Amino acid sequence: MVRKIVDSKDPLLRVKSKTVKIIDKKILDLIGDMKDTLDKQKDPEGVGLAAPQVGKNLQIFIVKFKNVSKVIINPEIIEISDRRGKSNADGKLMEGCLSLPHYYSLIKRPGRIKIKYLDQQGRENIEEFNEFLAQIVQHEIDHLNGVLFVDHVLKQDRPLYKYNGKTFEEVDL
Template identity: 55%
Template sequence: MVRKVLPVANPKLRERSRAVGKVDKKVLSVVKDLKETLSLQKDPEGVGLAAPQIGKLLRIFVMLDAGELKAVINPEIINISQQKAGKLKKGEIMEGCLSLPHYYGPLKRPKKITIKYLNEEGNEKIEDFVGFTAQIVQHEIDHLNGILFIDRLLENKKPLYKLVGDEWEEMELT
């Protein structure tokens, strides 16, 4: 079922999600809802969606990986590189969030991350993510911990921009 994506002001987005005990029908229902909701996001399009964003405080997210929607359940960070992702040719990677549509900020996150997680079949996986997919994983894990990308912008003293048409307008972030 397609769910409403909670806006950034919703207090549920500030809560830490709880781990899933086992991958059962309830968990798979949340995964299905996340996939359906993410796949219908068009303005803006999304590349990841965490369970708290649809009001479910569970450690689950889905992400676009190599053109497929992948479910990640109970992710645990095993290793994270010290090297930050670089710049694109025309500037830094602009990170955004479906809970704050059309707002973006230049966040440099670690370039590589290794996580342990459960897949939809309940099998444990260990996987490396590099570059943009590493950024997606870190953004979604932040959601599971009640952290928003605007918090990362503030701690890194980076600006927040609103995309209006083809123009970037810098916004006050306090």
């Protein structure tokens, strides 16, 4: 079932998400709904979706890359590198958010992150993500901690752009 994606004004997006205690049918149904929602998202197309974005205060997100979805539950950052990945060296890759559609900025983020997490079968995994995937994972972990990408725009004093279907126009935040 496709769920409504909440917009950036929803207070749930500013709250630290709760740890998932048991991966039961209710959680698996939510994960299925999140996958459906991310798959159906076309304007703009999404590469990640966190549970708070569909109104659930839980530490779950999905990363979609090259048509493969990965479910991440209760992520814990083990290691993060200040080395910038090729994809976002000097913040050259536009970052956006499905809760703030059509707004983008050139966010600088570390190019490598290693996390410990549970998959949807409840198995513990340790995985390293690099470059673009590292950027997506950090963005989604931010959602679980009540942080939006526009917070980084302000902190890094970066311009914010709105995509009007053809071009990017700089806008005030």
